[in-house]
Amino acid sequence: MPEKPKAAFYWCASCGGCEESVVDLAENILGVLDAVDIIFWPVAMDFKKKDVEAMADKSILVSMINGAIRTSEQEEMARLLRRKSKLIVAYGSCAHMGGIPGLANQFDKEEILRYVYEESPSTANAQKIRPESETRVDGNVLTLPKFYNVVRSLDQVVDVDYYLPGCPPTPRLLKQALDVLLSGKLPEKGTVLAPDVALCEECPRKDTKPNDLSFVEFKRPHNTVIDPNKCLLAQGVICIGPATRGGCEALCIKANMPCTGCFGPTSRIKDQGAKILSAIASQIEGKDEKSIDKTLDTIPDPVGTFYRYSLPVSLLRKKIS
Amino acid sequence: MREKENNKDNNWEPRIVAFFCNWCTYTAADLAGVSRLKYAPNVRIIRVMCSGRVDPQFVLDAFSKGADGVLIGGCHPGDCHYMEGNYKALRRMRLLSRMLKDMGIEEQRFRLEWISASEGDRVRSVINEMTEQVRALGPLGIPKKFEEWDKEMKEMENKMQGKEVTANA
Numbered sequence: 001m002p003e004k005p006k007a008a009f010y011w012c013a014s015c016g017g018c019e020e021s022v023v024d025l026a027e028n029i030l031g032v033l034d035a036v037d038i039i040f041w042p043v044a045m046d047f048k049k050k051d052v053e054a055m056a057d058k059s060i061l062v063s064m065i066n067g068a069i070r071t072s073e074q075e076e077m078a079r080l081l082r083r084k085s086k087l088i089v090a091y092g093s094c095a096h097m098g099g100i101p102g103l104a105n106q107f108d109k110e111e112i113l114r115y116v117y118e119e120s121p122s123t124a125n126a127q128k129i130r131p132e133s134e135t136r137v138d139g140n141v142l143t144l145p146k147f148y149n150v151v152r153s154l155d156q157v158v159d160v161d162y163y164l165p166g167c168p169p170t171p172r173l174l175k176q177a178l179d180v181l182l183s184g185k186l187p188e189k190g191t192v193l194a195p196d197v198a199l200c201e202e203c204p205r206k207d208t209k210p211n212d213l214s215f216v217e218f219k220r221p222h223n224t225v226i227d228p229n230k231c232l233l234a235q236g237v238i239c240i241g242p243a244t245r246g247g248c249e250a251l252c253i254k255a256n257m258p259c260t261g262c263f264g265p266t267s268r269i270k271d272q273g274a275k276i277l278s279a280i281a282s283q284i285e286g287k288d289e290k291s292i293d294k295t296l297d298t299i300p301d302p303v304g305t306f307y308r309y310s311l312p313v314s315l316l317r318k319k320i321s
Numbered sequence: 322m323r324e325k326e327n328n329k330d331n332n333w334e335p336r337i338v339a340f341f342c343n344w345c346t347y348t349a350a351d352l353a354g355v356s357r358l359k360y361a362p363n364v365r366i367i368r369v370m371c372s373g374r375v376d377p378q379f380v381l382d383a384f385s386k387g388a389d390g391v392l393i394g395g396c397h398p399g400d401c402h403y404m405e406g407n408y409k410a411l412r413r414m415r416l417l418s419r420m421l422k423d424m425g426i427e428e429q430r431f432r433l434e435w436i437s438a439s440e441g442d443r444v445r446s447v448i449n450e451m452t453e454q455v456r457a458l459g460p461l462g463i464p465k466k467f468e469e470w471d472k473e474m475k476e477m478e479n480k481m482q483g484k485e486v487t488a489n490a
Contacts, residue, residue: 072476106424146473149473150471269378270382273420274378275376278413281415282373282413283412293415296415296416316384316424317385317467319425320425320463
């Protein structure tokens with residue numbers, strides 16, 4: 001019997017939701033197990049780093065890596081899997097663009113560690129002890145991964161072949177991706193494995209989107225009642241759909257929540273945050289600084305709103321300090 | 322810290338990217354030229370058809386490629402050749418400047434000015450003023466920052482490459 005192709009799953013700076021999305025394949029996961037041997041999947045199976053190290057280079061067909069890169073350990077595992085795999089898929093928003101952990105790029109490492117280990121209300125740490133990458137205890141050296149100053153997407157660390165977008169990717173997209181990769185008919189390197197059109201194209205509320213919008217005030221989902229049948233932008237709720245790739249089946253919209261942009265931009269957009277900022281701001285009603293500013297005051301966190309998942313791959317990457 | 326860098330590089334001159342609209346500000350810059358008005362040579366002018374054509378991505382791209390400042394010039398409110406373009410520019414840039422501030426870029430590095438075709442003198446005064454303000458702030462130097470940030474990755478890269486060499490040997 002010919003050997004089955006090998007696949008690996010790994011997680012870096014992520015929440016675990018991407019791992020769940022693999023399990024969400026439900027009965028289809030049996031088909032996956034028929035087609036490939038999963039040789040490494042720390043969240044579900046007991047294989048060790050040394051097992052991967054012992055494998056021949058390029059012997060894994062595909063490694064699906066989720067999560068951003070924030071520590072030296074994550075970087076090391078990404079580089080190791082790159083060496084052992086023919087294909088690397090950046091799985092989910094964090095690996096694709098830095099994701100939610102990437103919002104930490106609004107702060108320096110020092111600010112983050114100081115807050116978490118000294119200043120946060122729930123911290124009791126009078127000696128101000130912080131994790132060190134090396135600690136001596138009774139003559140022995142204990143080590144921890146290094147915490148980097150910058151959060152990175154996977155492709156800022158290793159060469160990435162394909163991207164599977166989403167927070168998390170839908171089971172349907174994962175299944176399609178596996179089918180394509182196993183078929184041997186590989187798409188062009190660098191392809192994002194989702195349709196290259198804006199979410200609005202597949203939005204069930206598409207027909208209610210007016211040609212001209214006129215924002216006076218932006219509303220947030222927790223302080224307004226959202227009409228489930230009307231375009232969210234037409235209701236003054238910021239929806240990132242116009243600057244976001246479709247393929248998610250408009251799941252958030254169907255749950256009456258605006259798109260926050262997890263699928264990333266289409267291929268024509270360089271910087272997702274700047275693009276949606278531009279689209280939304282240009283349709284504010286005011287014509288003078290004062291009234292425009294009054295409308296803008298209702299967006300309390302522009303960076304977090306427009307770069308929710310893509311700050312590390314934005315043109316500026318990180319707060320300049 | 323920026324001051325220190327400034328001292329290190331005595332030859333540093335501010336680099337300002339300017340997007341001027343074809344109908345007003347670019348014509349005004351032409352007028353400044355034919356009127357032989359002298360202004361700081363620190364501005365690289367890019368002609369666009371309308372200030373409303375300036376995508377916020379252009380501004381970020383300029384900064385990320387090494388601009389120390391970005392200036393946008395358009396027609397006065399009500400005078401836009403395309404009716405609404407300059408209002409769109411104003412709205413976008415108001416929001417963009419909030420975001421730039423959050424991203425650590427000083428407000429004086431980014432400016433939007435209305436300069437009509439007859440205001441050659443104003444082109445001179447705005448450019449001179451902005452050049453001096455940016456000079457006082459020192460270099461922004463984002464490409465250099467990118468290099469500095471990515472130094473933390475060198476160690477692992479070298480370590481892993483070392484491993485690879487021994488594994489193959």
